Amino acid sequence: xxxxxxxxxxxxxxxxxxxxxxxxxxxxxxxxxxxxxxxxxxxxxxxxxxxxxxxxxxxxxxxxxxxxxxxxxxxxxxxxxxxxxxxxxxxxxxxxxxxxxxxxx
Numbered sequence: 001x002x003x004x005x006x007x008x009x010x011x012x013x014x015x016x017x018x019x020x021x022x023x024x025x026x027x028x029x030x031x032x033x034x035x036x037x038x039x040x041x042x043x044x045x046x047x048x049x050x051x052x053x054x055x056x057x058x059x060x061x062x063x064x065x066x067x068x069x070x071x072x073x074x075x076x077x078x079x080x081x082x083x084x085x086x087x088x089x090x091x092x093x094x095x096x097x098x099x100x101x102x103x104x105x
């Protein structure tokens with residue numbers, strides 16, 4: 001998978017098209033990513049079963065997983081949504097590069 005946790009991405013399709021956010025979690029087996037602020041769903045949290053806490057039930061919004069094909073990586077150098085390529089660095093390790101500007105991500 002070419003997108004990793006902590007990357008800045010742009011959602012390119014779906015109901016949240018145009019939203020930029022950081023990748024919070026990656027599920028490579030499923031091909032999905034969790035993006036901050038995108039694909040928010042409401043979760044109903046019940047009140048505590050014991051009444052001594054005094055807490056009430058509530059609805060909270062959480063981000064849900066998005067398919068990795070619906071996001072593009074934002075290049076930190078050229079600040080555009082780009083495709084990701086790979087090259088072998090000077091030390092012999094594989095590194096991700098921007099397909100537009102050619103810089104290492």
